[in-house]
Amino acid sequence: MKMVWLELNGCSGNIISLLDGADPGFDYMISEMVELVYEHSLMSAEGEEALEHLFALMDQEFILAVEGAVPLKNGGRYQIVGNWQGRSITALEMIQLLGERARYVIAVGACASHGGVSAGRPNPSESVGIQSVLQRRVIQLPGCPCHPDWFLGTLAHLIYFGEPQLDEEGRPVFIYGTSIHRRCERRSYFDQGIFATQLGEPTCMFMLGCRGPMTTTDCPIRKWNERINWPVQANTNCIGCAQFGFPDVMEPFVRYFTLETDREGELVEVLEDE
Numbered sequence: 001m002k003m004v005w006l007e008l009n010g011c012s013g014n015i016i017s018l019l020d021g022a023d024p025g026f027d028y029m030i031s032e033m034v035e036l037v038y039e040h041s042l043m044s045a046e047g048e049e050a051l052e053h054l055f056a057l058m059d060q061e062f063i064l065a066v067e068g069a070v071p072l073k074n075g076g077r078y079q080i081v082g083n084w085q086g087r088s089i090t091a092l093e094m095i096q097l098l099g100e101r102a103r104y105v106i107a108v109g110a111c112a113s114h115g116g117v118s119a120g121r122p123n124p125s126e127s128v129g130i131q132s133v134l135q136r137r138v139i140q141l142p143g144c145p146c147h148p149d150w151f152l153g154t155l156a157h158l159i160y161f162g163e164p165q166l167d168e169e170g171r172p173v174f175i176y177g178t179s180i181h182r183r184c185e186r187r188s189y190f191d192q193g194i195f196a197t198q199l200g201e202p203t204c205m206f207m208l209g210c211r212g213p214m215t216t217t218d219c220p221i222r223k224w225n226e227r228i229n230w231p232v233q234a235n236t237n238c239i240g241c242a243q244f245g246f247p248d249v250m251e252p253f254v255r256y257f258t259l260e261t262d263r264e265g266e267l268v269e270v271l272e273d274e
């Protein structure tokens with residue numbers, strides 16, 4: 001099966017995450033699972049030669065993996081992903097061209113799934129997840145970044161068994177079916193009401209803002225970096241990066257202050273949300 005990996009409005013963190021995967025890793029994917037025809041960061045061919053490879057796929061069967069959000073402002077002119085015969089091609093045009101023709105479409109990471117950081121407030125590029133611009137089912141793999149196993153496991157399922165069972169948000173249930181909180185190694189502290197008051201204490205980090213209770217994925221048993229660690233084990237709370245709405249519904253990366261005058265006539269900064 002042929003595969004295309006598009007990079008839209010994002011940080012390339014998902015292809016980097018995939019390149020760092022192991023057992024199986026990226027080399028196994030391209031030698032045993034798919035023929036990777038196009039990927040922005042990895043193409044040896046450049047410019048129109050690369051796009052020729054891509055457009056030659058139009059009448060063939062292929063899987064489309066997409067990372068990054070789609071900027072909509074000014075007709076999509078905020079992101080140009082290629083130039084073809086003197087004409088710029090926007091991310092919006094590219095995803096609509098390929099997305100409606102692909103056998104399967106996989107949104108890899110938070111930005112492709114629901115806008116993610118690229119659509120974070122105030123979202124000057126008016127970025128959205130790819131489902132918003134496609135009239136078809138998109139398999140969603142949210143996470144910032146997507147774990148290499150989440151992508152390769154989904155890809156293997158598509159190739160060998162077809163589409164996996166998806167939840168109401170389009171996420172594979174075998175990955176996103178259980179909350180982090182349920183399988184966390186600090187859960188017994190939560191149940192006993194023993195909470196950490198600062199990072200570094202070995203008890204439950206709920207009072208420090210842990211988002212494990214509202215985030216569903218398998219980090220506690222999957223772990224990261226060749227399965228040696230994950231945030232809670234490393235003494236940092238879960239930030240909910242695999243949940244729809246991240247980062248704004250979890251903890252905004254950007255907060256705004258306004259200047260107001262207090263009773264004494266002094267200018268004071270006030271958090272906009274308060």
Ligand code: SF4
Pocket residue numbers: 180181182184185186187188190203204205206210211212213232237238
């Ligand atoms: S550290 Fe977070 S995920 Fe773990 S038990 Fe506490 S609240 Fe739940």
